[in-house]
Amino acid sequence: MKKIFAVLFLISALGFKAQYGTINAILDRLEEKKGLNKNLSNVVIDDVKFVLIKDFDDHIERNFIIIKGNLATYVEVFDDKKTGDTSSNVFSGDVVRSKNQILSLRADELEGKKLPLPVTKTFLMTQQKKILYLIDINTKERWIEERALNKK
Known part of the structure; x- marks a missing residue:
C-alpha cells in the first residue's frame, strides 16, 4: 500500500512540475502583453522616433519625439480638416532616462x-512584441515607435 502511494506521489509531482513550466510560460506572455518587462536598460533608444496621432472633429494632431543621445526634439503638427492648412511647432531640449x-x-x-x-x-517605457512604447504618465497616451508603423 505504501508503494502505491509513493508511486502516485511521484507521478503527481512530475505532473505539477510540467504544469509549473506551462504556467510560467503563460505568465511571461501576459507580462509581455501588459508591457511589464522587468529590464529594458539594455534597449538602446538613440536615434529612435516615437509617434502619437490624435484625430479630432476639426483637426488631426501628429506628435513626434526624436531622441538622439541625451538630446530630444518634440514636434507638434496640426492639420486643419476644413482648410487643409498645416502648422507645426518644433521644440528642442533634453531627455533623461532612469533605471x-x-x-x-x-x-x-x-x-x-x-x-x-x-x-x-x-x-x-514599455516593450510589447519587440515594439517600444512610451506611456505618458499624466495622460496615459501611448506613443509608438515609428519603425513599427513603417512595417505595416
Whole structure:
C-alpha cells in the first residue's frame, strides 16, 4: 500500500512540475502583453522616433519625439480638416532616462528661441512584441515607435 502511494506521489509531482513550466510560460506572455518587462536598460533608444496621432472633429494632431543621445526634439503638427492648412511647432531640449524605464523630456526651446516655461513630459517605457512604447504618465497616451508603423 505504501508503494502505491509513493508511486502516485511521484507521478503527481512530475505532473505539477510540467504544469509549473506551462504556467510560467503563460505568465511571461501576459507580462509581455501588459508591457511589464522587468529590464529594458539594455534597449538602446538613440536615434529612435516615437509617434502619437490624435484625430479630432476639426483637426488631426501628429506628435513626434526624436531622441538622439541625451538630446530630444518634440514636434507638434496640426492639420486643419476644413482648410487643409498645416502648422507645426518644433521644440528642442533634453531627455533623461532612469533605471526604472522612466523618460523625462524637457523642451526649453521653440524653434531656437528660449521658452520661459519649458514643455515637460514624463513617460514610462514599455516593450510589447519587440515594439517600444512610451506611456505618458499624466495622460496615459501611448506613443509608438515609428519603425513599427513603417512595417505595416
